Amino acid sequence: MAGLKDKALRERAAQVIPSGLWGHMNVAGFSPDYPQFFERAEGCTLWDVDGARYIDFMCSWGPMVLGHRHPKVEAAADRQRAAGDAMNGPAAALVELAELLVQTIPAADWALFQKNGSDATTSCVTIARAHTGRRKVLAARGSYHGAVPWCTPSLVGVTAEDRAHVILFDYDDIESLEAAAKAAEGDLAAIILTAFKHDYGIDQFLPSAAFLARARAICDEADAALICDDVRAGFRLDLRGSWAPLGVAPDLSAFSKAIANGYPLAAVVGNNRFRAAASYGKTFFTGSFWYGAVSMAAAVATIETLRDDKVIAHTAAMGQRLRDGLAALAAANGLGLRQTGPAQMPMVLFDDDPKTARGVAFCNAALEAGAYFHPRHNMFLSGAHTPADIDRALEAAEVGIKAAAQVATRQLASA
């Protein structure tokens, strides 16, 4: 439950910010009883402004892949910050980071850097159009690629023309993809796909190898770009890029969230077929802070730590420990639970819960007991989660599961 200081800040915010807060972090969108404002963060622990403490499973909705205030990342950021951040050009950290990405990601021959995930997805589309001289972009129905006009989930304030050349298909449905490709025939610039199907409020799933292979083949036939939107999953599923274990190489990939453990950074990486189209003098991408050296130094430290400390395997193990514990709790309390997606990016949905009433009851009660879960969005594990953290979180989850079991049938339909 949000406390008095949180309430006071919300009242002040409502005066000077439309509806108190914009975008995905407005708790009105998922659980208004959650605290809106935070005071402190360390490892996988968050403190809200009223001093309540939570074991966190959102990782700032993705960025904190190593946990808050990771010593190696902070030391790298401190060193760069003492020298300079935003200067009249980049620092050597730019080259070090680009080299590290090209070494780490087999599909990457080059990289360029930005600030938002939507900067990266939008630039991928622009590079694809520049390379092909064509316009159509195939995108999966419901997939989130950013909150800018060509892809925002809200159509208010955007025009029909903003998405005139976007053709929708169903994720992982070969027939649907082929129909979209046929509709784009002669004008196909790109197919863009999230690394896996991680839409809000639905069971998550990886694309099938056959579907990805068909997407790859369609792009090869048309000399179009296969774009992997790895903004959310990147550096969490596989350091080589999320599709590396599936054996499919995207032409262009968009990264952001976890790339610098919370420092603002995004990246486009691509192969040499698309290098000329991404070059200065051909296309133009820029931003006031896109050359800042601190976030680049932080990214180098983050990626090296992920690699050297085998953090992805650790987060998968911690996610599995959470998953196993939640499954046991649900079974013991007679509830059906669907746990989908990669274990380190878990989605937890209750059966027979069309309006997420059980999910919200679970989360609210678990929050009171000290664990920060999300009722409708995939969650995130970090390198800072220990087995003891998971076990403590499962104690809070037990309180949540019992609360969910008490949600009456009539509430399920009317929530």
Add this chain to the structure above:
Amino acid sequence: MAGLKDKALRERAAQVIPSGLWGHMNVAGFSPDYPQFFERAEGCTLWDVDGARYIDFMCSWGPMVLGHRHPKVEAAADRQRAAGDAMNGPAAALVELAELLVQTIPAADWALFQKNGSDATTSCVTIARAHTGRRKVLAARGSYHGAVPWCTPSLVGVTAEDRAHVILFDYDDIESLEAAAKAAEGDLAAIILTAFKHDYGIDQFLPSAAFLARARAICDEADAALICDDVRAGFRLDLRGSWAPLGVAPDLSAFSKAIANGYPLAAVVGNNRFRAAASYGKTFFTGSFWYGAVSMAAAVATIETLRDDKVIAHTAAMGQRLRDGLAALAAANGLGLRQTGPAQMPMVLFDDDPKTARGVAFCNAALEAGAYFHPRHNMFLSGAHTPADIDRALEAAEVGIKAAAQVATRQLASA
């Protein structure tokens, strides 16, 4: 002249970054002999990776309004960073910053925060369309509002539809604006204008009061939005917003660059007429790092310092000192110099220099002598520039002016 370390970094960069660097900081776009990579920054001094030291007049192309590593800003950032930056929601610094902007900017009843200037300009357009339910946006020919599809200066990789609803007019030309408004009749959402005319490579000028008043009246008549793109000029001309001295209040304003003295941040501020359209549930704006507390704490410290230390008056005085000195040097060497724009954001162009050969010769020679100027873009003064810095820079400028005077007539046409 760029040194050996710079050359080595460029060679490495060319392997792993298309054309070695994207966007406005690629020195190929203005003076390839300039250093591309920087090692260190302090106050108004920059050191390139080869150890050469410059008195800087670009301020990272805008952000460094107080100079690098300003103690009050760094202390505020340190305090916030020790607590937390990217968390599961904002920190109290969000509310403090929004309140400070609303107190400081008379036209602002509310604020929301982002990362790029183009995030802010694009959101202004979306909010205007959401409020009006209309589509047309009037923008001035040649004005820069960002490098995203609806406004990027490069048309490669964007589609005709991306700018289907943008109608161009000539800045500060009432007749041209009225013709554009007539073309949009019944479908007018917004007029967007940079705070002053600060396009690349041209003499700069402020809008006339009559022109701004006409733009204001057209928007009032149509219940459309007058948008001030104050991304570049904001917090440099007037803390109340750049049009406050001209007596015209925009409905929506976009800020970025100088708002947090180099920390990545952008803001949209607006009046209550547009509050509902900017609210959660109506329009949707978001980004992974848009709630980060460090840049907000840095912005509070930056704006308080600008206000308490009367930094804008200081930068104007330092800009005037530079301007007077350059004028004297040009006159003494028989060169015509056009110095336009506000003194704290000076544009320096040579007469009879259609290909900027004199400008580049001036800059390259001044750079060798220790001052970093730009041949075609407006420059920036900061609170860190002292009279002694300006006087030392003028010694370097004298070397530059003499080099510019030696550019032969045949070079002027063929550069």
